[in-house]
Amino acid sequence: MKIDLHYIPVRSLVDGYENRGYEGVVGYGGLLDIRPKFQREFIYDIKQRRAVIETILEGFPLNVMYWSLQTDPVSGRTEYELLDGQQRTMSICEFVEGEFSVEIDGYPKNFDNLSIEDQNKILEYKIMIYHCEGGEDEKLRWFEIINIAGETLKAQELRNAIYTGPWLSDAKRYFSRENQAAHLLSRDYVNAGEVDRQALLEKAISWIAGKGDDNIKSYMNEHRLDPNAHALWTYFKNVVDWAKLTFPVKRSYLRSVPWNVLYEQFKDATLDSQALEDRVKTLMSDDEVQKRSGIYTYILTGDERALGLRVFTDNQKRVAYETQNGICPRCGEHFEFEAMDGDHIVPWAKGGKTIQSNCQMLCIRDNRSGS
Structure with missing residues (x-):
């Protein structure tokens, strides 16, 4: 040059x-x-x-x-x-x-x-x-x-440099600035990041194309000569509208929910928003739940991993291990401390708390087998 x-x-x-x-x-x-x-x-x-x-x-x-x-x-x-x-x-x-x-x-x-x-x-x-x-x-x-x-x-700014065309120009009309259509629609439900630096556009594309640089690039390349970005805007709007109807009570945690994943799983399901809100309230006050944004995913999917439930401390596990003399109560065999996991005697779903009296040590095999 x-x-x-x-x-x-x-x-x-x-x-x-x-x-x-x-x-x-x-x-x-x-x-x-x-x-x-x-x-x-x-x-x-x-x-x-x-x-x-x-x-x-x-x-x-x-x-x-x-x-x-x-x-x-x-x-x-x-x-x-x-x-x-x-x-x-x-x-x-x-x-x-x-x-x-x-x-x-x-x-x-x-x-x-x-x-x-x-x-x-x-x-x-x-x-x-x-x-x-x-x-x-x-x-x-x-x-x-x-x-x-x-x-x-930012990564999306560089992608914009490569995949220019009428599609990108139209997409930026919706997604590239605060107080534009996408930001106004989603600001209570989506963490937009730095809108001016294309964070919201990146999120919208990842929703429709899948996470990851390759998926985003592939989508932009495929559509870069399209006359408009109506399909992207329509999908984004449908996801956010569904989230608003399903969970209408606004909380800051909503912005960290993977709405596109839940939308694809439950968009055709008949859901009772008030019943869902009652469960949200209950879980919000549960001190065992460490990841409150995961409450929305858990309520719909039943996946406890989304909640980031409290785990036993090393000290609690060590006390339980010594009390059990290193014996796994499921299989009756002896294991070193490092080969065992802390487990709730009464599961969280049945009201069990993460306290010393509810802690037992299971061998890794038994604890992770779900038996």
Whole structure:
């Protein structure tokens, strides 16, 4: 890849700036694609954006940015794609457009309220930019490398860089920002992570395609040229709607439940939401249950492993072992301590507690045979 250093004034950068939403963001007289498909959504908070402007006003250097060159196949003119520096570029352009203020001499001021001197200080500030020429694979590889030194890309952001197309553009319309359709629908039932960094999109795809990088990539590759992401949105919406109808009482634990797994198992079952809620309440107050998000899975599947039930401490097990003289009460044979498991004499499901008087040591074979 060929790389050349250039200095561009802010005045030229903000010329023709336009944020077209999901159709993209442009600047530099319409020649610069500020938000290419492989870029993450704009995630700087107001403090970070103001810091960019304050850096410029102080005359301090901003970190170098990278633009890739490309030739328009119709007009033959040279255009640019922002390879790295979206957060700083958007901050500069939005400030000049009057979208936020900075504090100067104790007063918040928009660009239009600045003195002519300060306005010119910003507009004439020189940004250091490397122009990079190379193929698509080279650009994406370079983009990944230069971001390692900054804020490392999340896995889904890198997948977005590879599987661009109309499907991804439509999927991001639902899943890529807070207060969009998917986030508003699911925020009480799904741990969205960093929505701006594609965590909710990643979860939605894993629900329909299966967990794991290979499954997600395979799904995105298969559908990348689809005209829309309606199937993904419909499935996600169906799962969340089912969860809301089945367990309508909101609790923070709901966000850690594998709803897609339960949906596939029980979507056609007739369930009594009130009866389920009564059981949830009972289990929420059971101090034997260590994993409360697993209550919802347990109630439907009966799998006690989902509850993370309390286990006997090493001391409790050692006391029981010595009391039994190392003899397993099931098979009557002697075992070393390490070859035995702590077991509830009265099972939890029948009211047994994890206390010393309810602890016995069984040999591993008997304890795990379920007999």
